[in-house]
Amino acid sequence: MGNIKKDQNNVFSRNIEYKSDSSTCVLIFHGLSSTPYDMREMAEEIHQLGVNVFVPLLPYHGINYQEINRIEDSEAVYRWGFDLIESMKQEFEKLIIIGFSYGSGITLYSQGKKMETDGIILFSVGSKFSIKVRFLAILAKLFGLKSITREQSEYYTHGVFSDEYINWRRTHFSKFPISQLVFAVKYVRKHNRKLENITAPIMIIHGTKDAITSLKAPKFIMKRVKSRTKLTIYIQEGKHSIHLSNYRFKIYEHMRQFITEILDESQSLETERIITISSMF
Numbered sequence: 443m444g445n446i447k448k449d450q451n452n453v454f455s456r457n458i459e460y461k462s463d464s465s466t467c468v469l470i471f472h473g474l475s476s477t478p479y480d481m482r483e484m485a486e487e488i489h490q491l492g493v494n495v496f497v498p499l500l501p502y503h504g505i506n507y508q509e510i511n512r513i514e515d516s517e518a519v520y521r522w523g524f525d526l527i528e529s530m531k532q533e534f535e536k537l538i539i540i541g542f543s544y545g546s547g548i549t550l551y552s553q554g555k556k557m558e559t560d561g562i563i564l565f566s567v568g569s570k571f572s573i574k575v576r577f578l579a580i581l582a583k584l585f586g587l588k589s590i591t592r593e594q595s596e597y598y599t600h601g602v603f604s605d606e607y608i609n610w611r612r613t614h615f616s617k618f619p620i621s622q623l624v625f626a627v628k629y630v631r632k633h634n635r636k637l638e639n640i641t642a643p644i645m646i647i648h649g650t651k652d653a654i655t656s657l658k659a660p661k662f663i664m665k666r667v668k669s670r671t672k673l674t675i676y677i678q679e680g681k682h683s684i685h686l687s688n689y690r691f692k693i694y695e696h697m698r699q700f701i702t703e704i705l706d707e708s709q710s711l712e713t714e715r716i717i718t719i720s721s722m723f
Contacts, residue, residue, distance in 0.1 A: 454479040454610055455504030458497040460489040465535035466560075466705060467494040471523065471545025473566075473683075474622055475592075475615055477504050479607060481542070484685055487694040491701060494534070498526065500545075506614040511588050516625035523548035527557050536560045538701055542685060543568060543655070547626055547633070550663075554636030561704040562640075563697055565647035566682050569634055569663050570656035571627050579627040582620045592618035602686050637663060643671035645700045647693055649680025664714075671713055673700060678720040692719055 458478040468488050470481050478485075478497040485495045501519050502510045513519065531537050538561040541549035546564040553562060571579075581587065592615070644667055646660040660674045675696055677689050684693065696717070 452504065452610075454607055455499055457499055458482055458485050458495075460485060460495040462489065462492050462494050464493045466538070467496060467530060467534040467536070468538045468540060468701065469527065469530060470495065470497040471539070471541040471548050472497065472500065472503075473542045474544035474626070475503070475507060475510060475619055476542075476544075479603075481685070483602065483690070484540070484694065484697075487691075488540075488698065488701065491698055491705075493538075493701070493705075496530070500548075507589055507617045507619045510619040511621050513622060516622060517629065520548050520551040520629075524552040524555060524557055527552045527559065531557070531559065536705065538562070538704060540564075540697070542566060543682065544622070544626065547630070550637070550640075551633050553640045553642065554633050556639050558640075559642055561643040561645075561701065563645045563647070563700065564663075565684060565693075566652055566655055567646055567648065567659050567663065568626060568655045569630055569637075570659040571630070572653055572656050575623065575654050576627060578620070579624045582624050588619065588621050589617035590620050592616070602690075634662075634666075637666035638668055640667040641669055643700075643704055644669045645673040645675070645697070647675045647677065647684065647696070649677045649682065649684045649687075651679050652682045652684075654682045671703075672715070673713075674716045676716070676718045678718060689719065 454477050456478065458481070470485060472478055472481050478499055481497045485497050489495045501522050502513050527537070527539065537559045539549045539559050540563045543566045546567040549562055549564060550569065646663060648657065648660045650657060664672050664674060677684050680687060680689060
């Protein structure tokens with residue numbers, strides 16, 4: 443992954459790291475055309491457990507949408523994630539991964555290749571995409587589209603981010619790099635065949651109104667993985683970026699509880715649960 447530009451002077455493009463006196467680390471992968479800054483609040487909430495938390499900037503991200511469209515070997519980003527996980531497994535006794543959307547793809551790629559961790563949490567997982575996105579991917583491929591105008595309304599609501607960050611996103615990511623979404627739609631069939639290699643405790647959080655990933659994805663994954671512990675949480679009326687919604691603090695609560703259960707070696711983790719959250723309270 444050489445020759446990748448990074449804007450080290452931009453606070454929104456930097457890796458996020460919270461250290462603690464712990465042998466456990468939670469690694470968080472952000473989504474496509476996003477930055478670690480999107481996951482800052484989540485990282486802070488997880489850090490309250492007394493564990494290390496690391497949110498790296500994905501390759502080609504953090505500059506603008508044009509830079510992301512420079513990616514020629516899309517699978518190289520997945521391999522980068524695999525290498526990072528491998529190195530962190532050597533550094534920490536326990537490693538738990540959280541992946542959002544594109545980041546969940548990176549997570550499943552590594553786990554499918556048997557780079558096992560102690561637990562994985564996925565939200566807005568793209569093992570199956572909505573009809574709308576699959577149709578869009580076909581059009582993009584046929585007409586050679588590289589970018590499309592994006593809807594960023596979720597960034598402007600709920601008071602998650604400062605006006606400074608929102609304006610920065612409006613300037614640098616006014617369009618979405620559809621070329622990488624086309625790759626994800628195509629590649630998902632390949633890594634779906636390796637889901638049976640996954641044995642780590644797994645938690646999936648999914649919005650019922652997600653217009654990008656299919657509502658069938660959580661059930662599809664849970665049916666194929668060999669994990670003894672499976673927890674699926676459906677967020678009623680939740681959209682794709684559920685980590686930016688008013689439901690986020692309820693989600694953090696469940697994530698912290700799941701991580702705590704993984705770290706408590708005295709507990710038996712042979713469970714399969716499905717929870718539906720229809721209210722923030």
